[in-house]
Amino acid sequence: MAIMNVNPTRMEMNRLQRRLSTASRGHKLLKDKQDELVRQFTKLVKQNQDLRKKMEETLQKGMQGYVLASSSIPDYVLEEAFAIPLDKVTLDVQSKTVMNIEMPVLNEIYDDEKSEDRFSYGFMATTSELDLSLNNLSSILPLMLKLAEIEKSCQMMADEIERTRRRVNALEYMMIPQLEETIDYIERTLDESERATLTRLIKSIDVIEAGED
Numbered sequence: 001m002a003i004m005n006v007n008p009t010r011m012e013m014n015r016l017q018r019r020l021s022t023a024s025r026g027h028k029l030l031k032d033k034q035d036e037l038v039r040q041f042t043k044l045v046k047q048n049q050d051l052r053k054k055m056e057e058t059l060q061k062g063m064q065g066y067v068l069a070s071s072s073i074p075d076y077v078l079e080e081a082f083a084i085p086l087d088k089v090t091l092d093v094q095s096k097t098v099m100n101i102e103m104p105v106l107n108e109i110y111d112d113e114k115s116e117d118r119f120s121y122g123f124m125a126t127t128s129e130l131d132l133s134l135n136n137l138s139s140i141l142p143l144m145l146k147l148a149e150i151e152k153s154c155q156m157m158a159d160e161i162e163r164t165r166r167r168v169n170a171l172e173y174m175m176i177p178q179l180e181e182t183i184d185y186i187e188r189t190l191d192e193s194e195r196a197t198l199t200r201l202i203k204s205i206d207v208i209e210a211g212e213d
Contacts, residue, residue, distance in 0.1 A: 004182040008189035016186070020179040027171040034164045037099055041157045048150045055143040058136050065133030072129075089141070101160050103153040106145040 006012050070078060094105040 002178065003185050004178060006182060006186070008186045010186075010190060013183055013186040013190070016179055016183050020176065020183065023171055023176050023179060027168060027176065030164055030168045030171065033099065034161065034168055037157060037161045037164060040099060041154065041161060044150055044154050044157065048147065048154060051143060051147050051150060055140060055147055058140055058143065062133050062136030062140065065129050065136060069129035069133055091145070098153075099157075099160070101153075101156055103156060104149050106149045108141055108145060 004016075006016070089108045089110050092107045092109045094107070095102045096105050097103070
């Protein structure tokens with residue numbers, strides 16, 4: 001590690017010691033932040049895995065039911081059944097702060113009060129399999145939004161972990177060792193200077209005493 005280009009004075013050493021103290025405190029805070037980010041990230045990844053599995057199972061059930069229902073319902077009846085949507089929904093995007101990271105919060109908002117009717121079609125030409133299928137499929141939207149929210153949060157947190165890791169490493173392996181070596185160099189230089197001064201002083205005293213004799 002290269003020593004910093006400084007004047008080897010006691011004032012400079014005191015200044016570097018203050019910088020070292022600040023860097024050490026900063027390193028501890030960043031390391032604690034990194035550990036907490038990793039903990040939060042691991043928690044989010046687990047939530048992401050569980051939610052993705054639940055969404056895939058729900059989607060599979062919904063599609064299986066739809067395939068079964070459509071096999072016994074004429075195509076024109078299906079087209080008429082879905083010609084007019086029962087509800088209109090929009091996406092509301094908000095944010096929340098976690099470990100100083102602005103993470104997204106996604107929610108669905110229905111334009112009007114949600115209809116009390118569960119389906120937008122009559123029951124005479126359709127089957128219960130279609131009803132069950134649409135029940136499963138309609139529950140996917142909240143799951144999809146939550147999954148998108150968590151996956152985006154994981155990405156943002158992973159980026160923050162990487163930035164924090166680089167800062168921790170810069171302090172731990174570059175700045176702090178460089179400050180320590182520079183302080184040690186100044187201390188050695190000052191000690192040598194003091195010894196040289198003391199030696200000259202002793203010689204001067206000896207010369208004076210010899211002259212007096």
